[in-house]
Amino acid sequence: MHFLSSLPIALTAWAVCSSTASASRVPLSRKHLDRRDGSAVGGISSSGGFWFGDFVVGASTNLSMLIDTGSGDVIVNPGKYKSSQSSKALNTTFSNSYGTTSGDGTGNGTVVGSLYFDEVSLGSLTATQMIGSATGPAVIPNDGIVGFSGPLFWQFPDNSTSFMQSLCTQGKVSDCRFGLALEDENTGSLIMGELDTEMYTGNLTVAPIYITGWATLMDLAVNGTIVAQDLTVELDSGTATIVGPIEAVSSIFEATGIQGVLQNSSSGQQLVGYFPCDSPPTVGFSFPSQSNASTATGTISKNGKLFDIPTSVWAAVDNGDNNCTAVISGQDTAAFPGLWVVGQPFFQGRYFDFSLADGTIGIAPLKPSTTTNATSTSTSRPVPTQTVTTNGAMSMVGFERLAFLTTLVALCLYR
Numbered sequence: 001m002h003f004l005s006s007l008p009i010a011l012t013a014w015a016v017c018s019s020t021a022s023a024s025r026v027p028l029s030r031k032h033l034d035r036r037d038g039s040a041v042g043g044i045s046s047s048g049g050f051w052f053g054d055f056v057v058g059a060s061t062n063l064s065m066l067i068d069t070g071s072g073d074v075i076v077n078p079g080k081y082k083s084s085q086s087s088k089a090l091n092t093t094f095s096n097s098y099g100t101t102s103g104d105g106t107g108n109g110t111v112v113g114s115l116y117f118d119e120v121s122l123g124s125l126t127a128t129q130m131i132g133s134a135t136g137p138a139v140i141p142n143d144g145i146v147g148f149s150g151p152l153f154w155q156f157p158d159n160s161t162s163f164m165q166s167l168c169t170q171g172k173v174s175d176c177r178f179g180l181a182l183e184d185e186n187t188g189s190l191i192m193g194e195l196d197t198e199m200y201t202g203n204l205t206v207a208p209i210y211i212t213g214w215a216t217l218m219d220l221a222v223n224g225t226i227v228a229q230d231l232t233v234e235l236d237s238g239t240a241t242i243v244g245p246i247e248a249v250s251s252i253f254e255a256t257g258i259q260g261v262l263q264n265s266s267s268g269q270q271l272v273g274y275f276p277c278d279s280p281p282t283v284g285f286s287f288p289s290q291s292n293a294s295t296a297t298g299t300i301s302k303n304g305k306l307f308d309i310p311t312s313v314w315a316a317v318d319n320g321d322n323n324c325t326a327v328i329s330g331q332d333t334a335a336f337p338g339l340w341v342v343g344q345p346f347f348q349g350r351y352f353d354f355s356l357a358d359g360t361i362g363i364a365p366l367k368p369s370t371t372t373n374a375t376s377t378s379t380s381r382p383v384p385t386q387t388v389t390t391n392g393a394m395s396m397v398g399f400e401r402l403a404f405l406t407t408l409v410a411l412c413l414y415r
Contacts, residue, residue, distance in 0.1 A: 077134050205362065207300060207361055221285065229291065271330030274319070
């Protein structure tokens with residue numbers, strides 16, 4: 001999920017992380033997770049395409065909370081929050097807005113409630129921070145949401161921080177980073193406070209974050225050829241599909257033979273695609289973008305790699321008779337023209353490292369031992385040397401992109 005409300009004016013800078021703490025790996029599943037001696041063991045059933053971890057918030061245990069890199073706050077669903085002895089009521093309310101709340105990548109909703117300071121725990125790691133106890137109808141699946149984004153997508157008051165940032169600031173993790181390893185059998189791991197090199201194969205491909213909400217620049221590839229450069233891509237584990245601008249997605253559909261249908265949804269016009277289930281197309285993202293790779297310094301990769309959308313996840317819905325709904329859809333976002341929201345289908349079969357300390361994102365294929373045979377569709381390959389540059393539909397409109405960049409730069413400078 002990603003936030004829809006106005007951007008906060010005052011953004012909190014990332015804190016320096018302590019080196020005298022621990023790390024933790026917590027299994028995830030697509031359903032409820034049961035705690036067992038500080039770890040978690042998950043089932044294999046899905047719940048709307050979203051990923052959940054087992055948290056403790058206040059005195060509420062065994063909370064199945066959505067893991068979301070597209071937002072930054074901790075909210076417990078109505079009736080789920082029980083205050084601990086150390087809880088402090090802030091006597092103020094919150095109102096958070098979220099997009100891509102449905103399994104098809106559409107939908108939006110507003111969550112309201114009361115704010116508290118209380119403890120939040122994941123496995124052996126505990127932080128004290130601001131949390132929201134929601135009232136009214138539940139917008140978020142299961143028991144609530146834990147946001148892992150940077151400050152740009154925090155919606156609580158200025159003195160709040162995300163759970164991960166709280167762990168870093170309070171010296172609870174040895175390294176200010178977390179990782180997501182989402183496997184193909186509805187299970188996975190959330191790695192806190194370390195880079196687990198045993199879980200992936202080869203080297204991480206690393207790119208700088210574009211804004212402090214886990215967005216970066218990527219190039220778009222169709223059938224192995226780069227067709228558009230420097231797309232702004234938000235890597236959002238809380239979105240169940242992949243959503244891009246209608247014009248760009250329409251061009252992808254046309255190039256790959258996908259039948260596109262423009263329809264109305266609860267969040268505006270949506271371009272939906274249909275394709276033969278036994279013939280998924282080849283579409284992917286090159287990471288880092290060629291412009292970032294060409295100016296790379298430090299840990300940033302000097303050569304991009306092409307990560308295709310795994311063929312095993314292309315069918316968002318199997319409609320029968322060899323007809324499937326594509327996992328990519330088109331939807332324009334007025335607040336962020338040209339934005340791509342790349343959700344969990346792109347995560348599957350891969351290790352994603354999010355380093356708050358370095359301001360980077362790293363990607364690598366999971367080792368075969370930690371995923372299924374579908375991993376072969378999740379591997380990376382070098383970016384082809386031949387680049388096709390297109391105008392119009394496949395790229396962000398120049399003036400829109402300039403306005404978007406200007407807004408982001410202003411926000412970052414204002415911070």
